[in-house]
Amino acid sequence: MRGLPPGTASGAAGGGPALITLAPLDERALARLPDAAGADPLEVMPPVVGPPGWTSPRRAASLAFHRGRSLDPATASTTADNVGARSLLAGLGAMLTTDGDEVRAELPLR
Known part of the structure; x- marks a missing residue:
């Protein structure tokens, strides 16, 4: 499989410009990750005891986990x-x- 040139996306018609922009991760963006990811919590963080899905305790654990990996020194x-x-x-x-x-x-x- 051939790689794509920089600035293109696999879903772009004709290999045109990517429709994705990257932004620095900050507290505001971090809080939106569980909703934006569209992923099961087990795919993006360590397990948390409780019912499946993005429960309040799991959201708090996700913030702490990703803050520690991305925002803390x-x-x-x-x-x-x-x-x-x-x-x-x-x-x-x-x-x-x-x-x-x-x-x-x-x-x-x-």
Whole structure:
């Protein structure tokens, strides 16, 4: 199967421009995902006990799950004597905090 050129969609007549636009994920968009996805919750998140479908507890769990994967900062840790790692993380814009010999880095994902 041949790939499609950038900017085209498989459903577009004649391989014309794609009818999909990408937007940054934010809290507003995150809240709309369960309705927009058209997917069963088990297809897009870890299981939650309860009846099937997008129940209130499952929607809350979905928000927490996807927020943690997409909107919260990425974290890393290293040691104070690992100058190379500290330098790399700082160069990427990470906020570094030190607690004894442990260095924790937070990298914003947005």
